[in-house]
Amino acid sequence: MKTKAVRLYGKNDLRLEEFELPPIKEDEILAKVISDSLCMSSYKAAIQGSEHKRVPKNIDKNPVIIGHEFCGQIVEVGKKWQDKFKPGDKFTVQPALNLKDNPYAAPGYSFQYIGGDATYIIIPNEVMEQNCLLKYEGDAFFYGSLAEPMSCIIGAFHASYHTEPGKYIHRMGTLENGFMTILAGAGPMGLGAIDYAVHGPKPPKLLVVTDINQERLDRAASIYTQEDAKKHGVDLYYVNTANIDNVENYLLSFTDGRGFDDVFVFAPVRELVELADRILARDGCLNFFAGPSDPNFSALLNFYNVHYNSTHVVGTSGGNTDDMIEALDLMAKGVVNPAAMITHIGGLNCVAQTTLNLPKIPGGKKLIYTNIELDLVAIEDFKEKGKENPLFAELAKIVERNNGLWCKEAEDFLLENAKKI
Structure with a gap:
């Protein structure tokens, strides 16, 4: 079986090539990829090459296929997995395998024969063993490609937490009927977060979305409208902070000075992180969603509020398998529609x-x-x-x-x- 795939050979060295896939083993699966959503994580891997934690050191001789947000159909199933999968099944993959011997290994970064930017791939045994090959019941393939980025959003919402005064027990998840803001939230991942916040299982009472790009805010407001949010019990506001003199006071005015229970930061900007810290309510959770490329990225945090107001910070990188299963289920049921994330298509x-x-x-x-x-x-x-x-x-x-x-x-x-x- 011949495949065409984009492979990484080194820093900034991506090549579209045709090559022969070996016959599958009894514990492997041959599959056809239909769609793949490109991710900034792939960009980071491409510019760092073998210096990236997930990328093997020998890619100059054994290149890897890039792409990890993909969806397709199974073509052939090895004997070991024939009781669970069959040809024709639609599938997507949770790339965070979390292998014991190599916790960084992931499809789209680490393997020669599996990645999203290919016509055909071989899914190795490790993916099935980790329960990371997920059946997809939806009708459009592109939703399956968006399951991974949606799982990252869902994972972030799950990772946030709150406590009760006098009880050192974490109640996981964002605060239902609470006050939430998404800073720098009109980009593609921010749109997914708005969708999940409004239509997901624990909608806030108040949701304020900020950005400095009016065009992006207008697009977000036309897709996720105030009227629809109101039907779900959410007061939704879009705010362009570019020309506001005192952003902190302006945002706090939405809460009558109380502050926000959940603050999501969707851009790795120091000033944005410090703003997020200042607008937290008591027991407020700052979720640093944005992934910085600078390993020394830092910002000031008010530890007086950490001590006396129980404010806290969490961060997540990716979602787990349960998050991805939830994303697939919500999309299949039409509860969330992450199509708003997509602005370009290509081959x-x-x-x-x-x-x-x-x-x-x-x-x-x-x-x-x-x-x-x-x-x-x-x-x-x-x-x-x-x-x-x-x-x-x-x-x-x-x-x-x-x-x-x-x-x-x-x-x-x-x-x-x-x-x-």
């Missing part, structure tokens, strides 16, 4: 260049369909491109009917009509 041919330039490309998630050839294109550019290309003309009509969002109808049309790679 396997554009993965290398796109990954290496992710920080410079505006917008949200870049969704790749691995079996087609298509240069990266923004959804908002479909209509203009449609003047010369009927494929985009039809895609523009489809997404326009869906509030400007990527959807199953668009995915089906693209897979049927785009050029195969």
Whole structure:
């Protein structure tokens, strides 16, 4: 079985290649990848090469396939797993394997034959042994690709905690009917957090979302509206903090000076972290969601409030398998719709260049369909491109009917009509 895949050979060295996959072993599974969502974590791995904790030292001789937010269909199942999986099953993978002998090993970083940016892959025994090969019951493949980033959001909400006065017992999770703010929250992951906060199992009473980009805030407000949030018992506000003189006082005014129970920080900016600390209520939880690239990143924390007001800080990196199962279940039931994260689509041919330039490309998630050839294109550019290309003309009509969002109808049309790679 031949596959085409984007492989990492060293720092900034990504190559799209065709090569032969070996026959699967009795404890392995052959699968076809349909979609993969590109992640900043892959960018970090690509620029660091073998210096990255998850990337092997010998990639110059044994390159790894990148991509860890993928969804596809099983093609062939080795004897060991035939009682649990069968050809045709849709699947996604929880990349955080947490292996005892190598806790950093993960699909999309560490393996020669499994990664999201490929046409066909071999899923190794370790993935099934760790219960990290997850069946996907949804109808659109791209939702399966968004399960991993959604699981990161869900994991962060689960990791936050609160206590009762006089009781040193952690009640895990954000505070239901509490006051929540998401700082720098109009980016792709912030949109997912808004969705989960409003439509998830423990909605807050108040949710304030800040950003310094009005265009992103307007898009967020058009997708997750105040009217819909109100139906779920949430008072939702979007705030552009760029031109506010005293942001701290302005945000605290939403709580009548009480402060916020849950504060999420979605950008690794020192001033933002310190603002988050200052607007915490008693027993408030600061969740540092953003992943800094600087290992020495730090910010001031008010330890007077830690001692007397029981404020505290948590941080998470990724979600666990239970978080991913919850994400898949919520998407399959239509409770959350992370399609808002997606702003661009492309084919396997554009993965290398796109990954290496992710920080410079505006917008949200870049969704790749691995079996087609298509240069990266923004959804908002479909209509203009449609003047010369009927494929985009039809895609523009489809997404326009869906509030400007990527959807199953668009995915089906693209897979049927785009050029195969």
